[in-house]
Amino acid sequence: MELLLHPPPFPSLLLPHKPHHFPSKLRHGRPQEPRVMASPQAPPLHLSSLQESRSARIRIPRDEPRPPTPARSSSREEPRFVAETKLITVHSCAGRLGDAREVFDGMGHRDLLAWSAMIGAYAIRGMYSDVLALAVAMVEEGVLPDRFLITRILQACAYAEDLELGRALHSMAIRRGFMGRVKDVPVGNSVLVMYAKCGDLGWARKVFDKMVCRDLGTWNSMIFGYCRSAEWEEARHLLDAMRQEGTQPGVVTWNTLISSYARSGDLDVAMELLGQMEESGVAPDVVTWTSLVSGFVHMDRSDEALQCFIRMRLAGVEPNSMSIACAISACASLKLLNQGKELHSHAIKVGSVNNVLSGNSLVDMYAKCGETVAAWRIFSGIPDKDIFSWNSMISGYAQAGYCGKAYELFCKMENYGVRRNVITWNTMISGYIRNGDDERAFELFQMMESHGVKRDTATWNILIAGSVHNGYYDRAIRIFRQMQALLRRPDYITILSIIPAFTNLVASWKVREIHACIFHHNLELDGKIANALIHAYSKSGNFASACAVFDMHSSRNIISWNCIILAHVLHGSPNEALDLFGQMKQEGVLPDHTTLVAVIKAYGLTGKVSEGSQTFFNMANDYNITPELDHYAAMVDLLGRSGRLKEAYELIDEMPLIPNSTVWETFLTAAVMHGNVRLAHLAARELSAIDPGDPRVQRLGSSLQDLTGKTVDVPEEMAPNKGRSLDEVESCSIEIRNKVYVFSNGDNVGLEDTVAELKSMMIKMGHSMLDIGIGTLDVEEEKEEVVGVHCEKLAIAFGLSNSPQFKNIRIIKTARMCNHCHTFAKLVSEKYGRHILIKDPKCLHKFEDGKCSCEDYWFRSMNMAIIGHFAPVHFLSGTGIAIVELKCLAKTKAV
Secondary structure, eight states: OOOOSSOOSOOOOOOOOOOOOOOSSOOOSSSSOOOOOOOTTSOOOOOSOHHHHHHTTOOOOOOSOOOOOOOOSSTTSOOHHHHHHHHHHHHHHTTOHHHHHHHHHTOSOOOHHHHHHHHHHHHHTTOHHHHHHHHHHHHHTTOOOOHHHHHHHHHHHHHHTOHHHHHHHHHHHHHTTOSSSGGGHHHHHHHHHHHHHTTOHHHHHHHHHHOSOOOHHHHHHHHHHHHHTTOHHHHHHHHHHHHHTTOOOOHHHHHHHHHHHHHHTOHHHHHHHHHHHHHTTOOOOHHHHHHHHHHHHHTTOHHHHHHHHHHHHHTTOOOOHHHHHHHHHHHHHHTOHHHHHHHHHHHHHHTOTTSHHHHHHHHHHHHHTTOHHHHHHHHHHOSSOOHHHHHHHHHHHHHTTOHHHHHHHHHHGGGGTOOOOHHHHHHHHHHHHHTTOHHHHHHHHHHTGGGTOOOOHHHHHHHHHHHHHTTOHHHHHHHHHHHHHTTOOOOHHHHHHHGGGGOSGGGHHHHHHHHHHHHHTTOTTOHHHHHHHHHHHHHTTOHHHHHHHHHHOSSOOHHHHHHHHHHHHHTTOHHHHHHHHHHHHHTTOOOOHHHHHHHHHHHHHHTOHHHHHHHHHHHHHHHOOOOOHHHHHHHHHHHHHTTOHHHHHHHHHHOSSOOOHHHHHHHHHHHHHTTOHHHHHHHHHHHHHHOTTOHHHHHHHHHHHHHHTTSSOOOGGGSOOTTOOOSSOOEEEEEETTEEEEEETTOOTTOHHHHHHHHHHHHHHTOOTTOSSTTOOOSSSOOHHHHOSOHHHHHHHHHHHHSOTTSOEEEEESSOOOHHHHHHHHHHHHHHOOOEEEEOSSOEEEEETTEETTTTTTTOOOOGGGGSSOOSSOBOTTTOOBHHHHHHHHTSOOO
16 A cells, blocks of 8 residues: 555644653453553553553543443344444444443443444544544453454544654554564554654664565655655655565555655656656556646746647547646746636636635636736636635735725625735735835735734845835835844845945945845855845955855856856956856856847957957857847957947848837947047937937037038937926946045035135146047037036045045046046046946946056047048048948938
8 A cells, every 4th residue: 555645635733742651551452452462662651650641631521420221132133332332323323423432331341342342433534643542541451452453443543743752653563463474564654654754764664674565555654754855765665675675666655756856846856766667557646746847837837848748638638627727837937828728717617716715726827818808707706715715816916006996805704704915015015116106005015914914034025125126225125124133033035135335436335235145144055145245245346255256156047147247248348257257168158148248249349350250140059149229239349349330330220120229329439439420420310209309419419510611410309408408417426435425517515615625636647627638529418618517536535535544535427428438537546546436327447557447448638629520531540441431321211
């Protein structure tokens, strides 16, 4: 008899662990009492206080003192207790358990058959606490169980996890000679299962090793015990051992192993075992497939869950309600509405649509696919709605933006006898914060505990992630601080939610702080956190720490490699980035979309045009990746840096996708840097068509007019918009002694000392504040004579006078640096020996010893006045494109 994979759906009762004893003088209820033999192999047994230990826990109803058994009227007349025993069986089979118990309690004489009938009635219904109570009462009356009954009582001990009573029964089985022979295998199996389910795997293994005869159920029980204790390797060793002894694993054996590995998340091993199961000639049943489908769903591998479900259907195995519900959940995660509808139809055919499990999955699936009407229809048809039904429907409304309807259900559910739990509150808070109603979200957050619901870590995570998503980084950090102050332990989701708030230059010390928090809570081994740290350190300018985290990362995946390759590109180390790309391929990691974008950019930074072009044009064949807009932008940058503007324009003109602003901005930068005003004009026209109100394009149009006079017509849509102000005042932030200071262009109020320091610096360096870069084409930032001193100069001066010599100056700027400020930063780094990091919207500039990591590509000084007036035909240096051709290009259709 094989061990059942899952216990029957009956409630288990964990009884207090007290020692159980049996009286020393017992009667069996039969004509002669068999001889009881003691065994040194039995667990220790105390025989003095069973009645005292059990009487306080279980009281069996008793009648008044029973009259003596009436004498038989004749020798053929059946004894009354035999008839009463039959009546107990009849009542039990008819489902009248109360009547059966009434007959049993009224019996004047109860022999082993009577006790067996009553205990069996409770056992078959899974009422294990009653089974144990009757077993103790039976022994108190001096009746000992036989092989069959002791097996049932041991099974009840296993499900009730009553180890002490199980030990006593084990001793009784040994003393009565119920173990050690072939016919005693069922008793031995029951003892083994009892120890396994009660968590005493050591005694289970002792029983297993001493069994002279083992059947398939014995092996299944021991394998189940090891799987239950998460000792997977030992369970697989037993699988091999049973085969060597000539016992072939059955479907329950395989299901025990497969389901255990699936529940633990080791689904690759589970699939390997499935293959072995099929090779051995054992056909997987619905339990096998359901375990795999459920495991894949819980591990967020929904596509593989659906593949398993399809394989099950192709194998001719009819799914049960559990497997259908899991498949529907997979469709919900992948938002596969059509497949979900097919499963809905199948659930209707098999009659499980009104099952609360399938119903909840359908509500979740329709809600996540945006079909709130269909979700409500299913929700309304579930007869016995549970908390999951309500939470799924509330979540569906909240995700769809119908927070009013979600809140209406939120208020109504307790009127239907369903108490709101923490998930219900979290769902509402998440819905409000996702839809921009932060005030209402925080109001619910404050109300939770007053309604008797304790906040969990997920509650805090929702507020932190929502604040970061909405751009309120300071608020997210404050919430995280409050969470720490209340000693709420963060999990990996907390860390992943808060790290994006620290990914900037002025938060480098905060990244180190969060890294220390990760170590403190033993979360550093999580692969996602390691990847987030690499990205955060890189963005905060701490390149060495990013590399250190990557080097210590033991479970690198494609995201890890992408993060470190992008970090090298960002920090001006393209050759090292390409070396890492080669190392990644050697380790068998295939590149993805992001990897190839970074690699093409790295080739552009190193000037390797042919290698970069080869990577771009062969990516579909080599890596099965179709070029997207990011790849085209990287190629335009690669060609533009090398001065191949005509090839770059032809690439844009022939690309199968509609160029976005990134592509045209990259082309515009290349045209400006190589002095091609006509192509810059063309790129500006395209940018204006994408966003006519962009102030950067307006400034460019004005600059083109200043530099080219009237020979180049500026489109009307690019004329400076006097009626529109800039979206925001250009500013920059600097971190000094863990405090962040903000400077704005031309804002000198209260900064007299800083301005004086700036003038002194300019005099020492031999430059005036406005003599660098006259006549250059600045795309983003207005000239200083218009807006006053640029904010990064003020920030640099402030940083020099308020931070120690060894400290890097870190600045974040809202607009791209102009040529003048770029040159100023280089001179300061050389004159004062300071490292300066400035992050603008397009580039991270690392100034050291008078050089910048961008190699001055963005800010190479050009005297555009030389091309203020053109001859009809004139070749610009390095372009290879005639002005006549430029005029033609400028008239090509706008994309």
